[in-house]
Amino acid sequence: MINSIEVKNLCRNFGSFEAIHNVSLSIQPGETMALFGHNGAGKTTLLKIMSTVMKPSSGSVEYGGQDIHKDSGTVRANLGVVSHRSFLYSSLTAYDNLVFYAKLYGVHDRENRIKQLLSSLGLKARMYDKVGTYSRGMQQKLSIARALLHQPGIVLMDEPESGLDNRASESLWQLLNEKKRTVVFTHHNLEKGFAAADRVMILSRGRVFFAPDGKCSLTELQDAYSASLEAA
Amino acid sequence: MKELRDAFTIASKDVLTEIRTREVLSSVVIFAVLVIIIFNFAFGSSEQAAGLVAPGILWVTFAFTGILSLNRSFILEKEEDCIEGLMVAPLSREAVYLGKFFGNVFFIILIQLIVIPIFSLLFNISFFNLELLLITILATLGFASVGTLFAAMAVNTRARELVLPILFFPVITPVIIAAVNASAQVLDGQSFGAIAQWLGVIGAFDVIFIVASYLIFSFIIEE
Numbered sequence: 001m002i003n004s005i006e007v008k009n010l011c012r013n014f015g016s017f018e019a020i021h022n023v024s025l026s027i028q029p030g031e032t033m034a035l036f037g038h039n040g041a042g043k044t045t046l047l048k049i050m051s052t053v054m055k056p057s058s059g060s061v062e063y064g065g066q067d068i069h070k071d072s073g074t075v076r077a078n079l080g081v082v083s084h085r086s087f088l089y090s091s092l093t094a095y096d097n098l099v100f101y102a103k104l105y106g107v108h109d110r111e112n113r114i115k116q117l118l119s120s121l122g123l124k125a126r127m128y129d130k131v132g133t134y135s136r137g138m139q140q141k142l143s144i145a146r147a148l149l150h151q152p153g154i155v156l157m158d159e160p161e162s163g164l165d166n167r168a169s170e171s172l173w174q175l176l177n178e179k180k181r182t183v184v185f186t187h188h189n190l191e192k193g194f195a196a197a198d199r200v201m202i203l204s205r206g207r208v209f210f211a212p213d214g215k216c217s218l219t220e221l222q223d224a225y226s227a228s229l230e231a232a
Numbered sequence: 233m234k235e236l237r238d239a240f241t242i243a244s245k246d247v248l249t250e251i252r253t254r255e256v257l258s259s260v261v262i263f264a265v266l267v268i269i270i271f272n273f274a275f276g277s278s279e280q281a282a283g284l285v286a287p288g289i290l291w292v293t294f295a296f297t298g299i300l301s302l303n304r305s306f307i308l309e310k311e312e313d314c315i316e317g318l319m320v321a322p323l324s325r326e327a328v329y330l331g332k333f334f335g336n337v338f339f340i341i342l343i344q345l346i347v348i349p350i351f352s353l354l355f356n357i358s359f360f361n362l363e364l365l366l367i368t369i370l371a372t373l374g375f376a377s378v379g380t381l382f383a384a385m386a387v388n389t390r391a392r393e394l395v396l397p398i399l400f401f402p403v404i405t406p407v408i409i410a411a412v413n414a415s416a417q418v419l420d421g422q423s424f425g426a427i428a429q430w431l432g433v434i435g436a437f438d439v440i441f442i443v444a445s446y447l448i449f450s451f452i453i454e455e
Contacts, residue, residue, distance in 0.1 A: 037425060051320050077322035089245070089308065091253045103241045104321045130252070144448075146317070191360025 002064035003029035003153040010059035012045055019045045023208045031182040032183040033054040034197035034223055036190060038139045038232045047156050051081045063154055080152035086143040088131035094123060094142050097131060098149060105150035117145040121171055137163040148175055151188040157185035190225055194218050204228040238323040242331025249308060249339060256304050257337060264297045270352045282334045282355040287415035290351055291408050294344060301339045303378035303396050305332055306387035315453060325450035329380060336376040344368060363418045363427060367411055370434040374407040374441060381445040384452050410434045
Protein backbone atom coordinates (compact mmCIF):
# COMPACT_ATOMS: atom_id res chain seq x y z
CA MET A 1 0.00 0.00 0.00
CA ILE A 2 3.08 2.21 -0.16
CA ASN A 3 1.70 4.09 -3.18
CA SER A 4 -1.76 4.86 -1.84
CA ILE A 5 -2.74 8.51 -1.37
CA GLU A 6 -4.99 9.75 1.42
CA VAL A 7 -5.88 13.44 1.57
CA LYS A 8 -7.94 14.39 4.63
CA ASN A 9 -9.85 17.64 5.18
CA LEU A 10 -7.20 19.74 3.47
CA CYS A 11 -7.47 23.52 3.77
CA ARG A 12 -5.13 26.24 2.58
CA ASN A 13 -5.74 29.93 3.11
CA PHE A 14 -3.88 32.90 1.68
CA GLY A 15 -4.88 35.62 4.13
CA SER A 16 -8.68 35.61 4.10
CA PHE A 17 -8.84 33.81 0.73
CA GLU A 18 -9.57 30.08 0.90
CA ALA A 19 -7.64 28.49 -1.97
CA ILE A 20 -8.44 24.95 -0.77
CA HIS A 21 -11.38 24.18 1.51
CA ASN A 22 -11.91 20.80 3.17
CA VAL A 23 -10.68 18.66 0.27
CA SER A 24 -10.49 14.92 0.92
CA LEU A 25 -9.61 12.19 -1.53
CA SER A 26 -8.43 8.62 -1.46
CA ILE A 27 -6.49 6.98 -4.28
CA GLN A 28 -5.56 3.31 -4.43
CA PRO A 29 -2.07 2.16 -5.51
CA GLY A 30 -1.79 2.05 -9.30
CA GLU A 31 -4.80 4.32 -9.87
CA THR A 32 -4.65 7.37 -12.13
CA MET A 33 -6.75 10.38 -11.16
CA ALA A 34 -7.43 13.41 -13.35
CA LEU A 35 -8.13 16.75 -11.66
CA PHE A 36 -10.20 19.28 -13.56
CA GLY A 37 -11.40 22.74 -12.68
CA HIS A 38 -11.65 26.31 -13.91
CA ASN A 39 -8.70 28.71 -13.60
CA GLY A 40 -8.12 29.44 -9.91
CA ALA A 41 -10.10 26.38 -8.78
CA GLY A 42 -7.22 25.26 -6.55
CA LYS A 43 -5.69 22.44 -8.66
CA THR A 44 -2.13 23.78 -8.58
CA THR A 45 -2.33 24.66 -4.88
CA LEU A 46 -3.56 21.13 -4.13
CA LEU A 47 -0.68 19.61 -6.12
CA LYS A 48 1.83 21.94 -4.42
CA ILE A 49 0.64 20.77 -1.00
CA MET A 50 0.68 17.13 -2.14
CA SER A 51 4.23 17.57 -3.46
CA THR A 52 5.44 18.96 -0.05
CA VAL A 53 6.34 22.36 -1.53
CA MET A 54 3.56 24.10 0.38
CA LYS A 55 2.23 23.40 3.87
CA PRO A 56 -1.54 23.18 4.36
CA SER A 57 -3.34 25.49 6.80
CA SER A 58 -5.01 22.36 8.17
CA GLY A 59 -5.63 18.75 7.20
CA SER A 60 -3.16 16.09 6.17
CA VAL A 61 -1.77 14.17 3.21
CA GLU A 62 -0.51 10.61 3.62
CA TYR A 63 1.28 8.41 1.11
CA GLY A 64 1.15 4.75 2.13
CA GLY A 65 0.20 5.82 5.65
CA GLN A 66 3.16 8.21 5.99
CA ASP A 67 2.44 11.87 6.63
CA ILE A 68 4.15 13.85 3.89
CA HIS A 69 5.41 16.56 6.22
CA LYS A 70 6.53 14.30 9.08
CA ASP A 71 8.24 11.70 6.86
CA SER A 72 9.12 14.07 4.06
CA GLY A 73 12.47 12.47 3.16
CA THR A 74 10.99 9.00 2.60
CA VAL A 75 7.94 10.38 0.85
CA ARG A 76 9.91 12.58 -1.56
CA ALA A 77 12.22 9.73 -2.54
CA ASN A 78 9.15 7.95 -3.97
CA LEU A 79 7.57 11.05 -5.52
CA GLY A 80 7.91 12.49 -9.03
CA VAL A 81 6.61 15.96 -9.81
CA VAL A 82 5.93 17.64 -13.15
CA SER A 83 5.00 21.28 -12.60
CA HIS A 84 4.01 24.26 -14.77
CA ARG A 85 7.71 25.17 -14.66
CA SER A 86 10.40 22.72 -15.69
CA PHE A 87 12.71 22.88 -12.59
CA LEU A 88 15.58 22.78 -15.12
CA TYR A 89 18.67 24.99 -15.24
CA SER A 90 18.72 26.69 -18.63
CA SER A 91 22.49 27.25 -18.70
CA LEU A 92 23.22 23.56 -18.14
CA THR A 93 22.82 20.81 -20.73
CA ALA A 94 19.99 18.28 -20.53
CA TYR A 95 22.53 15.68 -19.44
CA ASP A 96 23.99 17.95 -16.69
CA ASN A 97 20.49 18.63 -15.37
CA LEU A 98 19.57 14.96 -15.19
CA VAL A 99 22.91 13.99 -13.60
CA PHE A 100 22.35 16.67 -10.96
CA TYR A 101 18.86 15.39 -10.08
CA ALA A 102 20.02 11.75 -10.30
CA LYS A 103 22.66 12.49 -7.66
CA LEU A 104 20.10 14.14 -5.38
CA TYR A 105 17.75 11.14 -5.74
CA GLY A 106 20.58 8.60 -5.37
CA VAL A 107 19.79 6.95 -8.72
CA HIS A 108 21.92 3.84 -9.34
CA ASP A 109 23.32 3.24 -12.82
CA ARG A 110 22.39 6.82 -13.67
CA GLU A 111 24.25 6.91 -16.98
CA ASN A 112 22.05 4.17 -18.46
CA ARG A 113 18.85 5.44 -16.87
CA ILE A 114 19.41 8.96 -18.25
CA LYS A 115 20.16 7.68 -21.74
CA GLN A 116 17.16 5.34 -21.66
CA LEU A 117 14.78 8.15 -20.66
CA LEU A 118 16.20 10.64 -23.16
CA SER A 119 15.98 8.02 -25.85
CA SER A 120 12.32 7.22 -25.02
CA LEU A 121 11.44 10.90 -25.23
CA GLY A 122 13.43 11.53 -28.43
CA LEU A 123 15.94 13.88 -26.81
CA LYS A 124 19.09 11.76 -26.94
CA ALA A 125 20.50 13.52 -30.01
CA ARG A 126 20.44 16.85 -28.15
CA MET A 127 21.38 15.67 -24.67
CA TYR A 128 24.56 17.77 -24.62
CA ASP A 129 22.80 20.99 -25.68
CA LYS A 130 21.94 23.66 -23.16
CA VAL A 131 18.33 23.51 -21.98
CA GLY A 132 17.98 27.23 -22.77
CA THR A 133 18.18 26.32 -26.48
CA TYR A 134 15.28 23.83 -26.20
CA SER A 135 11.75 24.54 -27.41
CA ARG A 136 8.89 24.63 -24.86
CA GLY A 137 7.84 21.08 -25.82
CA MET A 138 11.38 19.73 -25.49
CA GLN A 139 11.73 21.33 -22.07
CA GLN A 140 8.47 19.70 -21.03
CA LYS A 141 9.76 16.31 -22.20
CA LEU A 142 12.97 16.82 -20.24
CA SER A 143 10.94 17.85 -17.22
CA ILE A 144 9.06 14.54 -17.47
CA ALA A 145 12.38 12.68 -17.72
CA ARG A 146 13.55 14.52 -14.58
CA ALA A 147 10.40 13.53 -12.71
CA LEU A 148 10.63 9.85 -13.68
CA LEU A 149 14.41 9.52 -13.30
CA HIS A 150 14.25 7.75 -9.92
CA GLN A 151 11.33 5.45 -10.84
CA PRO A 152 8.86 7.04 -8.39
CA GLY A 153 5.79 5.13 -7.24
CA ILE A 154 3.68 8.29 -7.00
CA VAL A 155 3.65 10.92 -9.74
CA LEU A 156 1.98 14.34 -9.54
CA MET A 157 1.67 16.29 -12.79
CA ASP A 158 0.31 19.75 -13.45
CA GLU A 159 -0.74 19.97 -17.11
CA PRO A 160 1.82 17.35 -18.22
CA GLU A 161 0.81 17.43 -21.89
CA SER A 162 1.25 21.18 -22.19
CA GLY A 163 3.48 21.84 -25.20
CA LEU A 164 3.73 18.16 -26.17
CA ASP A 165 2.87 16.81 -29.61
CA ASN A 166 0.76 13.64 -29.96
CA ARG A 167 3.77 11.35 -30.19
CA ALA A 168 5.37 12.83 -27.08
CA SER A 169 2.06 12.50 -25.20
CA GLU A 170 2.00 8.80 -26.07
CA SER A 171 5.60 8.43 -24.85
CA LEU A 172 4.64 10.13 -21.58
CA TRP A 173 1.88 7.61 -20.81
CA GLN A 174 4.08 4.71 -21.95
CA LEU A 175 6.81 5.82 -19.56
CA LEU A 176 4.32 6.20 -16.74
CA ASN A 177 3.12 2.64 -17.38
CA GLU A 178 6.65 1.16 -17.27
CA LYS A 179 5.81 0.24 -13.66
CA LYS A 180 2.73 0.35 -11.46
CA ARG A 181 2.38 3.95 -10.31
CA THR A 182 -0.22 6.08 -8.62
CA VAL A 183 -0.70 9.19 -10.73
CA VAL A 184 -2.56 12.44 -10.08
CA PHE A 185 -2.60 14.96 -12.90
CA THR A 186 -4.43 18.08 -13.99
CA HIS A 187 -5.55 18.58 -17.57
CA HIS A 188 -7.24 21.44 -19.40
CA ASN A 189 -8.76 19.07 -21.96
CA LEU A 190 -11.67 17.02 -20.56
CA GLU A 191 -11.62 14.35 -23.31
CA LYS A 192 -7.87 13.69 -23.17
CA GLY A 193 -7.74 13.80 -19.37
CA PHE A 194 -10.75 11.49 -19.10
CA ALA A 195 -9.21 8.98 -21.52
CA ALA A 196 -5.96 8.79 -19.53
CA ALA A 197 -7.52 8.51 -16.07
CA ASP A 198 -9.17 5.75 -14.02
CA ARG A 199 -11.01 8.31 -11.92
CA VAL A 200 -11.80 12.02 -12.15
CA MET A 201 -12.39 14.89 -9.78
CA ILE A 202 -13.57 18.44 -10.41
CA LEU A 203 -12.54 21.26 -8.10
CA SER A 204 -14.42 24.53 -7.99
CA ARG A 205 -13.41 27.51 -5.87
CA GLY A 206 -11.16 25.29 -3.77
CA ARG A 207 -13.89 22.72 -3.00
CA VAL A 208 -14.57 19.24 -4.34
CA PHE A 209 -17.41 19.75 -6.81
CA PHE A 210 -17.61 16.34 -8.47
CA ALA A 211 -15.89 13.14 -7.39
CA PRO A 212 -17.57 9.90 -8.45
CA ASP A 213 -16.33 6.77 -6.62
CA GLY A 214 -15.60 4.82 -9.78
CA LYS A 215 -15.35 5.56 -13.47
CA CYS A 216 -18.07 7.90 -14.73
CA SER A 217 -19.06 8.58 -18.35
CA LEU A 218 -17.57 11.43 -20.37
CA THR A 219 -21.03 13.02 -20.64
CA GLU A 220 -21.41 13.02 -16.86
CA LEU A 221 -17.98 14.65 -16.54
CA GLN A 222 -18.80 17.28 -19.17
CA ASP A 223 -22.14 18.11 -17.52
CA ALA A 224 -20.52 18.37 -14.09
CA TYR A 225 -17.75 20.56 -15.49
CA SER A 226 -20.28 22.93 -17.10
CA ALA A 227 -22.14 23.13 -13.80
CA SER A 228 -18.88 23.89 -11.98
CA LEU A 229 -18.17 26.77 -14.37
CA GLU A 230 -21.60 28.22 -13.68
CA ALA A 231 -21.09 27.81 -9.91
CA ALA A 232 -17.72 29.59 -10.09
CA MET B 233 26.61 12.77 6.01
CA LYS B 234 23.88 12.65 3.34
CA GLU B 235 23.15 16.31 4.06
CA LEU B 236 26.76 17.25 3.34
CA ARG B 237 26.80 15.12 0.18
CA ASP B 238 23.62 16.82 -1.06
CA ALA B 239 25.07 20.22 -0.18
CA PHE B 240 28.22 19.53 -2.19
CA THR B 241 26.08 18.32 -5.12
CA ILE B 242 24.23 21.66 -5.11
CA ALA B 243 27.45 23.66 -4.75
CA SER B 244 29.08 21.71 -7.61
CA LYS B 245 26.06 22.41 -9.78
CA ASP B 246 26.47 26.15 -9.08
CA VAL B 247 30.15 25.97 -9.99
CA LEU B 248 29.33 24.05 -13.19
CA THR B 249 26.70 26.67 -14.09
CA GLU B 250 29.30 29.41 -13.63
CA ILE B 251 31.83 27.51 -15.75
CA ARG B 252 29.19 27.26 -18.52
CA THR B 253 28.09 30.91 -18.35
CA ARG B 254 30.89 32.91 -16.68
CA GLU B 255 28.20 35.45 -15.79
CA VAL B 256 29.17 36.20 -12.20
CA LEU B 257 32.94 36.07 -12.36
CA SER B 258 33.39 38.23 -15.43
CA SER B 259 31.09 41.02 -14.26
CA VAL B 260 32.19 40.92 -10.62
CA VAL B 261 35.91 41.00 -11.44
CA ILE B 262 35.47 43.95 -13.81
CA PHE B 263 33.43 45.76 -11.14
CA ALA B 264 36.04 45.02 -8.43
CA VAL B 265 38.94 46.24 -10.56
CA LEU B 266 37.06 49.45 -11.40
CA VAL B 267 36.31 50.11 -7.70
CA ILE B 268 39.97 49.62 -6.79
CA ILE B 269 41.18 51.87 -9.63
CA ILE B 270 38.73 54.63 -8.65
CA PHE B 271 39.84 54.50 -5.01
CA ASN B 272 43.47 54.41 -6.14
CA PHE B 273 42.98 57.64 -8.10
CA ALA B 274 41.00 59.24 -5.27
CA PHE B 275 43.46 58.52 -2.46
CA GLY B 276 46.72 58.10 -4.37
CA SER B 277 49.12 55.24 -3.90
CA SER B 278 51.64 56.85 -1.58
CA GLU B 279 52.82 54.67 1.29
CA GLN B 280 51.12 56.91 3.87
CA ALA B 281 47.76 57.01 2.10
CA ALA B 282 47.87 53.29 1.37
CA GLY B 283 48.53 52.43 5.01
CA LEU B 284 45.56 54.53 6.12
CA VAL B 285 42.89 53.64 3.61
CA ALA B 286 43.89 50.34 2.01
CA PRO B 287 42.18 47.98 4.52
CA GLY B 288 38.93 49.95 4.28
CA ILE B 289 39.01 50.03 0.48
CA LEU B 290 39.74 46.33 0.27
CA TRP B 291 36.84 45.31 2.52
CA VAL B 292 34.41 47.75 0.88
CA THR B 293 35.39 46.18 -2.46
CA PHE B 294 34.79 42.68 -1.07
CA ALA B 295 31.43 43.73 0.37
CA PHE B 296 30.23 45.27 -2.92
CA THR B 297 31.42 42.41 -5.08
CA GLY B 298 30.06 39.90 -2.56
CA ILE B 299 26.58 41.43 -2.93
CA LEU B 300 26.65 40.97 -6.71
CA SER B 301 27.66 37.35 -6.37
CA LEU B 302 25.16 36.60 -3.58
CA ASN B 303 22.30 38.18 -5.51
CA ARG B 304 22.94 35.85 -8.42
CA SER B 305 22.99 32.67 -6.35
CA PHE B 306 19.22 32.43 -5.80
CA ILE B 307 18.19 34.10 -9.05
CA LEU B 308 19.49 30.90 -10.68
CA GLU B 309 17.08 28.86 -8.57
CA LYS B 310 14.16 31.18 -9.25
CA GLU B 311 14.34 30.74 -13.02
CA GLU B 312 12.02 27.86 -13.96
CA ASP B 313 11.26 27.44 -10.21
CA CYS B 314 14.31 25.23 -9.74
CA ILE B 315 14.09 25.89 -6.00
CA GLU B 316 10.83 23.87 -6.05
CA GLY B 317 12.73 21.09 -7.82
CA LEU B 318 15.08 21.03 -4.82
CA MET B 319 12.16 21.18 -2.39
CA VAL B 320 10.46 18.09 -3.84
CA ALA B 321 13.74 16.13 -3.92
CA PRO B 322 14.62 13.88 -0.95
CA LEU B 323 16.99 16.32 0.75
CA SER B 324 16.53 18.57 3.74
CA ARG B 325 15.95 22.31 3.37
CA GLU B 326 19.11 22.71 5.47
CA ALA B 327 21.12 20.85 2.81
CA VAL B 328 19.91 23.45 0.28
CA TYR B 329 21.17 26.22 2.58
CA LEU B 330 24.53 24.54 3.06
CA GLY B 331 24.87 23.92 -0.68
CA LYS B 332 24.23 27.56 -1.54
CA PHE B 333 26.50 28.64 1.36
CA PHE B 334 29.39 26.47 0.12
CA GLY B 335 28.87 27.77 -3.41
CA ASN B 336 28.91 31.38 -2.23
CA VAL B 337 32.05 30.83 -0.13
CA PHE B 338 33.75 29.34 -3.19
CA PHE B 339 32.80 32.27 -5.45
CA ILE B 340 33.74 34.97 -2.91
CA ILE B 341 37.15 33.36 -2.31
CA LEU B 342 37.69 33.04 -6.05
CA ILE B 343 36.92 36.75 -6.50
CA GLN B 344 39.29 37.60 -3.63
CA LEU B 345 42.05 35.53 -5.23
CA ILE B 346 41.73 37.66 -8.35
CA VAL B 347 41.21 41.01 -6.61
CA ILE B 348 43.97 40.85 -3.96
CA PRO B 349 46.95 40.69 -6.39
CA ILE B 350 45.53 43.63 -8.37
CA PHE B 351 44.99 45.54 -5.14
CA SER B 352 48.52 44.74 -3.92
CA LEU B 353 49.93 45.94 -7.22
CA LEU B 354 48.04 49.24 -7.32
CA PHE B 355 48.55 50.14 -3.65
CA ASN B 356 52.03 48.67 -3.43
CA ILE B 357 51.14 46.65 -0.32
CA SER B 358 51.79 42.97 0.23
CA PHE B 359 48.63 41.21 1.36
CA PHE B 360 50.16 37.77 1.40
CA ASN B 361 50.62 36.66 4.98
CA LEU B 362 48.97 34.12 7.28
CA GLU B 363 47.14 36.62 9.51
CA LEU B 364 45.44 38.31 6.55
CA LEU B 365 44.56 34.92 5.11
CA LEU B 366 42.87 33.98 8.39
CA ILE B 367 40.98 37.30 8.58
CA THR B 368 39.83 36.91 4.96
CA ILE B 369 38.60 33.33 5.42
CA LEU B 370 36.73 34.10 8.64
CA ALA B 371 35.13 37.24 7.23
CA THR B 372 34.16 35.39 4.04
CA LEU B 373 32.32 32.75 6.09
CA GLY B 374 30.41 35.55 7.81
CA PHE B 375 29.59 37.25 4.48
CA ALA B 376 28.38 34.02 2.94
CA SER B 377 26.33 32.83 5.94
CA VAL B 378 24.29 36.03 6.22
CA GLY B 379 24.30 36.70 2.49
CA THR B 380 22.94 33.27 1.57
CA LEU B 381 20.05 33.64 3.99
CA PHE B 382 19.16 37.17 2.89
CA ALA B 383 19.57 36.31 -0.80
CA ALA B 384 16.94 33.58 -0.32
CA MET B 385 14.62 36.13 1.29
CA ALA B 386 15.28 38.86 -1.28
CA VAL B 387 14.79 36.67 -4.35
CA ASN B 388 11.03 36.53 -3.79
CA THR B 389 10.69 40.31 -3.71
CA ARG B 390 10.22 42.49 -6.76
CA ALA B 391 13.15 44.84 -6.03
CA ARG B 392 15.54 42.04 -5.07
CA GLU B 393 18.68 43.96 -6.13
CA LEU B 394 17.74 46.70 -3.64
CA VAL B 395 16.41 44.48 -0.87
CA LEU B 396 19.54 42.36 -0.45
CA PRO B 397 21.96 45.27 0.30
CA ILE B 398 19.38 46.88 2.61
CA LEU B 399 19.12 43.65 4.63
CA PHE B 400 22.76 42.62 4.30
CA PHE B 401 24.87 45.68 5.12
CA PRO B 402 23.42 46.56 8.56
CA VAL B 403 23.90 42.98 9.74
CA ILE B 404 27.35 42.44 8.23
CA THR B 405 28.76 45.76 9.58
CA PRO B 406 30.41 44.16 12.67
CA VAL B 407 32.34 41.79 10.38
CA ILE B 408 33.45 44.62 8.07
CA ILE B 409 34.56 46.79 11.05
CA ALA B 410 36.44 43.91 12.66
CA ALA B 411 38.06 42.85 9.36
CA VAL B 412 39.15 46.42 8.52
CA ASN B 413 40.66 46.98 11.98
CA ALA B 414 42.37 43.61 12.06
CA SER B 415 43.77 44.09 8.54
CA ALA B 416 45.04 47.60 9.45
CA GLN B 417 46.83 46.23 12.51
CA VAL B 418 48.43 43.43 10.50
CA LEU B 419 49.63 45.91 7.86
CA ASP B 420 50.94 48.09 10.69
CA GLY B 421 53.15 45.17 11.69
CA GLN B 422 51.40 44.34 14.95
CA SER B 423 51.53 40.84 16.44
CA PHE B 424 48.91 38.09 16.16
CA GLY B 425 47.90 38.77 19.77
CA ALA B 426 46.84 42.29 18.84
CA ILE B 427 44.33 41.10 16.25
CA ALA B 428 43.04 38.19 18.34
CA GLN B 429 40.11 40.18 19.73
CA TRP B 430 38.97 41.14 16.22
CA LEU B 431 39.30 37.54 15.05
CA GLY B 432 37.21 36.58 18.08
CA VAL B 433 34.48 39.02 17.02
CA ILE B 434 34.40 37.64 13.45
CA GLY B 435 34.58 34.03 14.67
CA ALA B 436 31.69 34.53 17.11
CA PHE B 437 29.66 36.22 14.36
CA ASP B 438 30.34 33.30 12.00
CA VAL B 439 29.24 30.67 14.51
CA ILE B 440 26.07 32.55 15.48
CA PHE B 441 24.99 33.34 11.93
CA ILE B 442 25.90 30.00 10.34
CA VAL B 443 23.91 28.14 13.02
CA ALA B 444 20.99 30.61 13.04
CA SER B 445 20.77 30.75 9.22
CA TYR B 446 20.95 26.95 8.98
CA LEU B 447 18.08 26.62 11.44
CA ILE B 448 15.73 29.26 10.01
CA PHE B 449 16.37 28.72 6.29
CA SER B 450 13.50 26.22 5.92
CA PHE B 451 10.98 28.80 7.14
CA ILE B 452 12.20 31.26 4.53
CA ILE B 453 11.96 29.06 1.45
CA GLU B 454 8.66 27.38 2.30
CA GLU B 455 5.57 29.17 1.07
